[in-house]
Each structure stands twice: as structure tokens, then as C-alpha cells.
Amino acid sequence: MNWQPPIHRSLIGASHRRKGVVCQDYSLSASLRSRSGVPIKLMAVSDGHGGARYWRSDVGSRLACEIAIKEARKALGRGLLNWSAPSSSNLLKWQQWQKQALPEKLIETWRLAVADDWQRFEKPAERQAEAFSVYSYGCTLGLVVMTPHWWCCTGLGDWDLVRVGWNSHSNANKAELINREENVGLQGESTFSLCKNDALQHFAERSTTESINRGQSPFALLLSTDGVRKSCAADTDFLTLAHYLVSKASIKRDGGECHELDEDLDRITTEGSGDDVSVAIGINGPLKLEDTGA
């Protein structure tokens, strides 16, 4: 089964809007084909840390998404993806790529890009004497790669990945939180970040690859920044919300930026955490979702 073109959308948080702060989230999605013509979908979200120390993190998050999509597109586009299911050794090769080679390239390119931005942009008067620091651009990154026979995700920071699909035990569609940042050892509102020296290590912790078996039921993947989950009173609420957002996305067939989600995202941030909110959604096959219980 093929993936529908993914959708994405970021919306400024209610708190940031009220305080006149720019949106520090960014999201992006893309559809492409490998050299052998295999369709591939990509989606990414990034959350700039915000605050005084990370004052260019809105740029950092945009560059993170753009570079993630560009580097994944480059490697997958020239890679020999098969139309048939990959052998285990072939799948292992892609696993290694998303765990090591891709993150290495992403981090290197992102660091160069933010340094370049620092050189080029016109700094406000009070920042003229400030030396470049990669910390100014600090942000998280979540990336999902979707191919006909497997999908994978990688990244670092406090993004969440939810899978929505048929559950044979409950005989119903079910949303499951399948990838989140473990907060052991993390203090305050802290998260792992592209701007830190240990970034590569934390990419490895979040990297997963899954095969898609023949005859597998349709399912969807929802990638979101922490503002969405932190707006919900409990994970059950978050999962119901994810189910609902996927159901809305399943109506949209052309992919890309999805302004139809604005009303929902605005409600989430206004009634919830006040943080910026981003979602990116990929759907595999003709997913049909029942009512989420309004």
C-alpha cells in the first residue's frame, strides 16, 4: 500500500501570540521518488527552544526541517530502493543510515547553515557585539521517512510520534504513542537539542525502523511537537486528539501545508499549554476512521 502525500502545519502558540513572540515551531513534508522510481514520503517537525538564550531558534527550527528533508531526499533519491520488500540486510543498511549517517550529515549541515545565517542577517543594535553561538539557534527535530515497504523515524528532543491504525485485539482503530523522549535525567523544561555536542548520540536513541508487511491494515503516523501533548490533561486525551487530527488529514489528498488544521490547532494551544503547536501526518493506505467521540 502506498502512502498518501503527508500533510504538515505549525501554528503560533497562544502565549507567544499574546507576548508578541514569533512562532518557534516549524514543520515540512515532501513527496519524491527514488532513482528506481519508488515513491517516498517525508515529514519533519522542529521546535525552537525560545527564550533569551535561544533567540534565533525560530530560524534554527526552520533550517532543521529544511535540511532534514533535503538531506533525506538526497540520500533516498539516489539510493537503490526496491519495489519489492527489502531483504533484511538491505533494511539493516537503511537502519544504519537513519541512525548514523543521516544524523551526522544533518547536524553538520545544520551547524553550517546556522553559522551562515549568523553572518548574513542584520543583527539588532543590542546584538551587534554578540559572538556567534550555535545555542542561539537551539531546537529539536523529528523526521519520518515513509516508503512502501518500511518506514523509519529519527531525531532528538521532545517530539512525539503516534501510530493510528487497526488493532486486532480491540477490534477498532487505536492510537498508540510509539516514540517519545524519555525524560530520565532531564530537568525543568529541558530537552535534547541540535545545538548540543551530544546531539548525535540522542538521534540514535530515537531512531526506529519498521517493516510494512503485505496485507497490513492501513495506518497513520502523526508527528507532533511537545505543545500538542502538553496541552492535554492525560495521554488518553492526546491519543484521542491524534486520532481526530488523522481523521481530518485523511480527507486531504494533495498533501503539503494544511491550513484546514488551523482552527483545531488554535483550540489546542489556547485551551492548553499556550505553546506553539505542530503536526505532520502520513497515512498508509485507505485509512477509515470512526468518530472519536465528540
Added chain:
Amino acid sequence: MPFPNVRLSNRPLHFIYLCDCSGSMAAQGKMQALNQAIRQSLPGMVKVAGDNPEARVLVRAVSFSDHADWHISEPTPVEDLQWVDLKADGITAMGEALQLVAAQLSCPPMEERALPPVLVLISDGQPTDDFEAGLNTFMEQRWAQKAVRLAIALGHDANLDVLQDFIGHESVDRAQMQGSAQQGGSQSARRPLQASNATALAQYIEWASTAVVGAASMPVSRTKGSATEGNIPLPDLPPTMIDPIDGVGPVVW
């Protein structure tokens, strides 16, 4: 499909006072000053809470003397809070107070999505119980590690070492590394704040309950191990509080 029936909610911000109510607090009007400072700070705290609707500011207080007890046991929305005066009598069961708070910082009853709690320890003396055991139990809690821990020392008899232990030594090392200039001078909130009179105490309480609550209310992520910031980027102390001995009235305590 209509928007689902999910519980969207702002994030709880727990603010807990740990107040020394030992007999020495009765001397030189310290207890009276503390009660007055907290009471006077409430309107400002209500305003900050109103300005940050994404945070639900919930206040509690622990008093400790012969034993530690909850003075305000229920997390109370700041706008509903009515401060009942604390009374001074007995010794200084500070370790027990930390144990009492520790029990409330496990998850549950703490909410997973809470903002980092703000804990303010106020004392004029020495712990008379096993402070270290209390601190160890306290620091085992993830929410204690995530908390913004502030300490106010009343007068020159306060044990600054135990108050620093409560705040944490890592954070003071970081503050020193960064240099005190960035914090505005000789006094950093990563060290115990030394109040030598009622005016200074009132200003510290005001700062903790407004500026710090405001900073803790904002949904701002940070990198792990952000060296100089502690658990939230603390707002600067107002210039008048940089050196309370010189700046705000006579040394009384």
C-alpha cells in the same frame, strides 16, 4: 467530524512555601514580617497568574517547628488563597518538612504535564532533625530535581550551607562560572537570598511569587544541562536586592 471530547488544560504550576516556624522566628518580628510579606505578595501573584493563563498557579505551604505540617495542604488556586498567619514555637524540623513535600512530588499526585514547581524555603536557623535524610528523600523525586528551588535566609543565624544544599551546589557552581555580573551583582538566586530586615524579606517574597512564577509559567524549552540557567532561566533580582545589606534598610536580624 467535530472536535473530540478531550480534556485540554493549562499546565499546573505548583508553588510551595516551606516556612521555618521555630521559636526563634518570634524574635525581632521575623514571623510577623514573613506573614505580612506573603500576604502582601498575593495580589501580585494573582496578577501574574492572570497574565499567564497557560499556567494554573496552585499554592501550598508547609510549616516546620517541632514537626512539619501542611499549613495549606490542598493545592489552592492563587486567586482563592487566603493566608492564615503562621505562629512561631518549637525547634526546626527542616528535614521532616522536605520529607513531607517529597511525598507530594511523586507522580501521582503530581501531574506528568506540570510545569517545574517553584519551592521557596525560608529559615532563620539550623535544622534540628536529620536534614540530610530529608534532603536525600526529597531529591530522589524527579519533580524535586526539576523544581525551581529558592531559599531565603532570615538574619545572620540562618544556616546558609543547608539552604545551599536545598538549592543545589551544581547550580551555584554554574552561576559562579558565568560570573555574578550577569545576575546583577553579588547576590544570585542560585545562592540563599539573605534578608536582614522585613523590607528585604518582602522584596524577596514578592520577587519569588511574581517574577519567578512568571518565568516558570512560560512554555519555553531548553537544552539539557543548560549550564547557567538552573531549571528555568531565572529572572534577574531587582537592583535594590543585589546587596540587601547596603540596599534595603537597616540590619535588624
